[in-house]
Amino acid sequence: KQEVTQIPAALSVPEGENLVLNCSFTDSAIYNLQWFRQDPGKGLTSLLLIQSSQREQTSGRLNASLDKSSGRSTLYIAASQPGDSATYLCASAGYSSASKIIFGSGTRLSIRP
Amino acid sequence: EPEVTQTPSHQVTQMGQEVILRCVPISNHLYFYWYRQILGQKVEFLVSFYNNEISEKSEIFDDQFSVERPDGSNFTLKIRSTKLEDSAMYFCASSGRGGWETQYFGPGTRLLVL
Numbered sequence: 001k002q003e004v005t006q007i008p009a010a011l012s013v014p015e016g017e018n019l020v021l022n023c024s025f026t027d028s029a030i031y032n033l034q035w036f037r038q039d040p041g042k043g044l045t046s047l048l049l050i051q052s053s054q055r056e057q058t059s060g061r062l063n064a065s066l067d068k069s070s071g072r073s074t075l076y077i078a079a080s081q082p083g084d085s086a087t088y089l090c091a092s093a094g095y096s097s098a099s100k101i102i103f104g105s106g107t108r109l110s111i112r113p
Numbered sequence: 114e115p116e117v118t119q120t121p122s123h124q125v126t127q128m129g130q131e132v133i134l135r136c137v138p139i140s141n142h143l144y145f146y147w148y149r150q151i152l153g154q155k156v157e158f159l160v161s162f163y164n165n166e167i168s169e170k171s172e173i174f175d176d177q178f179s180v181e182r183p184d185g186s187n188f189t190l191k192i193r194s195t196k197l198e199d200s201a202m203y204f205c206a207s208s209g210r211g212g213w214e215t216q217y218f219g220p221g222t223r224l225l226v227l
Contacts, residue, residue, distance in 0.1 A: 043218040046218075099146065099163075100169050101148075104155070
């Protein structure tokens with residue numbers, strides 16, 4: 001059974017810093033891995049989706065990497081801004097059930113002005 | 114930009130009552146999903162729906178739950194007899210061609226069972 005873990009649970013950094021959020025998963029037979037952003041009391045916004053055949057995806061200041069052999073993914077945020085403050089969730093879809101996304105518990109990020 | 118919408122945004126109900134949560138997926142999407150998030154916990158998959166039938170469901174999705182696409186635009190989640198532990202945020206999502214594509218989430222319905 002897939003387990004997705006995110007460390008740290010919370011992170012506070014000053015504005016302008018580059019930062020890395022970590023995600024690990026127990027079953028490497030994933031179809032894809034997706035990073036979401038969740039603002040308080042809101043829905044989930046998809047940031048990046050990495051297919052199992054890919055190593056990374058980039059969108060603006062965000063870069064997500066995937067290493068299936070080690071069961072890890074990272075989300076790199078460059079030049080952080082206060083507007084980046086949110087909870088970041090990673091989620092994996094497995095080959096056996098690609099429609100069922102398994103979520104991590106998230107990293108709550110706070111960017112200090 | 115197309116988006117998934119959900120109604121109501123908040124619902125309060127008494128234990129044992131039936132509730133129906135409504136979702137309008139993105140219009141050209143074919144796959145629909147429900148997730149829930151109990152306060153302070155992970156987002157959990159409930160059910161996926163394609164071609165007018167359930168394609169996958171979790172152990173949470175028992176006989177008290179049902180889904181329906183009553184017309185060409187709405188997708189509903191019904192809880193027949195609500196329990197206190199059903200209190201959660203319920204998210205609807207849709208995707209174009211299946212789980213291998215990005216799922217787009219709605220803003221959620223916060224359900225409180227008293």
